Amino acid sequence: MNLSPSQKLIIAIVLIAVVAAAALFLLIVPKFTQMATLDDQIAQAADEIDSARSLLSQRQEVKARSPQTEAQLLALANQLPESPEMPGLIIELQDTVNTSGMEFISIQPGEPEAIEGGYTAIASEMVVIGRWQDCVDLLQRLRRITRQIRILEFRVEVFEDDDPDADATDTDKPTEVQATIVVEVYTMAQSSEASATVPAPSE
Amino acid sequence: MIRINLLPPEIIEKRKFEGRITYVGLAALVVVILLGVVYGFMVWQVSGKNDVLQQNKEAATQLLNQANSYEVFQEKEDLLDARMAVAAQALANRADWGRIANEISLILPSDVWLVYMAGSEEAGMEIAGNAVDSDADVPDVGHKAVAKTLVRLADLELLNNVWLTSSAKADYADTGKQVIEFTITAGVVRSAASMDSSANVPAPPSQTP
Numbered sequence: 047m048n049l050s051p052s053q054k055l056i057i058a059i060v061l062i063a064v065v066a067a068a069a070l071f072l073l074i075v076p077k078f079t080q081m082a083t084l085d086d087q088i089a090q091a092a093d094e095i096d097s098a099r100s101l102l103s104q105r106q107e108v109k110a111r112s113p114q115t116e117a118q119l120l121a122l123a124n125q126l127p128e129s130p131e132m133p134g135l136i137i138e139l140q141d142t143v144n145t146s147g148m149e150f151i152s153i154q155p156g157e158p159e160a161i162e163g164g165y166t167a168i169a170s171e172m173v174v175i176g177r178w179q180d181c182v183d184l185l186q187r188l189r190r191i192t193r194q195i196r197i198l199e200f201r202v203e204v205f206e207d208d209d210p211d212a213d214a215t216d217t218d219k220p221t222e223v224q225a226t227i228v229v230e231v232y233t234m235a236q237s238s239e240a241s242a243t244v245p246a247p248s249e
Numbered sequence: 250m251i252r253i254n255l256l257p258p259e260i261i262e263k264r265k266f267e268g269r270i271t272y273v274g275l276a277a278l279v280v281v282i283l284l285g286v287v288y289g290f291m292v293w294q295v296s297g298k299n300d301v302l303q304q305n306k307e308a309a310t311q312l313l314n315q316a317n318s319y320e321v322f323q324e325k326e327d328l329l330d331a332r333m334a335v336a337a338q339a340l341a342n343r344a345d346w347g348r349i350a351n352e353i354s355l356i357l358p359s360d361v362w363l364v365y366m367a368g369s370e371e372a373g374m375e376i377a378g379n380a381v382d383s384d385a386d387v388p389d390v391g392h393k394a395v396a397k398t399l400v401r402l403a404d405l406e407l408l409n410n411v412w413l414t415s416s417a418k419a420d421y422a423d424t425g426k427q428v429i430e431f432t433i434t435a436g437v438v439r440s441a442a443s444m445d446s447s448a449n450v451p452a453p454p455s456q457t458p
Binding site: 050051052054055058059062066069070073074077078080081084085087088091092094095098099101102105106108109111112115116118119122125126161163164165167178179181182183184185186187188189194196197198199200201202203204232234 | 262263265266269270273276277280281284287288291292294295298299301302305306308309312313315316319320322323325326328329331332333335336338339340343344345346347348350351354363364365366367368369370371372
């Protein structure tokens with residue numbers, strides 16, 4: 047097939063244009079797409095850096111607060127311990143009653159009761175005898191003791207001394223009252239984990 | 250002067266083609282160089298962006314690792330928050346019986362004394378007491394001391410629904426004297442503070458007569 051020079055020229059130009067277009071679409075345009083993808087990934091990575099930096103900053107603040115956090119946890123463990131710790135409670139109640147000037151007659155702890163919310167309540171009935179002013183003082187002190195308690199109910203009535211040796215004619219003796227107070231203490235653990243007993247000492 | 254080209258037309262055409270094909274070749278070369286430059290520039294750009302992306306990823310990983318090393322402190326604080334929430338729930342709305350009893354002591358009229366007091370978070374308060382009933386007063390003061398007690402109790406901010414259940418004259422303990430025996434009930438306003446370890450300052454006594 048004989049082609050004229052003009053036809054050869056046109057074919058050459060078309061060939062060059064096709065090759066140039068192919069190079070453009072096969073080599074350069076994909077690079078633009080790749081760059082756009084990389085830009086997105088860089089922006090995403092920058093966001094990740096920001097959130098990581100924010101998280102780090104937040105945790106550094108938490109670390110700076112950790113001494114206070116530990117102290118609060120310790121204080122909370124005294125207020126609402128993980129076990130009933132009845133010995134500690136009895137000692138603190140006895141000290142409080144003594145400070146109030148009353149006589150601690152009895153205490154009768156009830157069964158631990160699991161409460162929805164992740165804690166256990168133990169109701170205990172205590173009986174004290176003393177003067178009315180001391181009873182008021184005791185009620186105030188009970189709210190301020192380390193172990194947080196709730197006074198569910200109380201009953202204060204005049205105490206009749208059945209002692210036959212007591213001098214009934216002694217009018218100077220101040221009237222004594224007997225207070226029956228039902229307090230509720232709390233532990234963080236559920237009742238199945240709670241134990242009012244003190245573990246036996248290991249040999 | 251007339252110029253005469255004796256070359257045959259095919260030769261003339263061939264020479265024109267050779268001249269044009271040279272330009273076309275040059276143009277093709279320029280296009281190839283241009284495409285090469287653009288491609289090289291793009292490859293360089295992509296490489297730079299890849300480096301930036303890698304650096305950013307490494308920085309993010311490093312920061313996350315550093316943040317994760319402090320996770321134990323976060324866990325402690327989360328534990329504290331959870332326990333504080335439990336404590337707040339357990340101790341919410343406790344009645345301040347100490348303050349209530351103290352304020353009742355402060356506001357009782359001097360001619361009234363209590364013989365019984367009971368309080369319950371559910372049922373409220375019940376108070377029983379005696380008031381002096383003098384034989385000599387004319388006109389008879391009678392139950393006015395009980396009324397005074399009711400007014401003063403109603404003024405206490407921790408009590409509500411103060412109600413007189415009964416008030417009656419009675420003999421006082423084989424002394425031959427009479428007293429007014431009364432019984433009062435009241436509701437209790439519970440404090441919002443869940444955990445209170447601070448000292449309670451009693452409210453000033455009511456100024457009502």
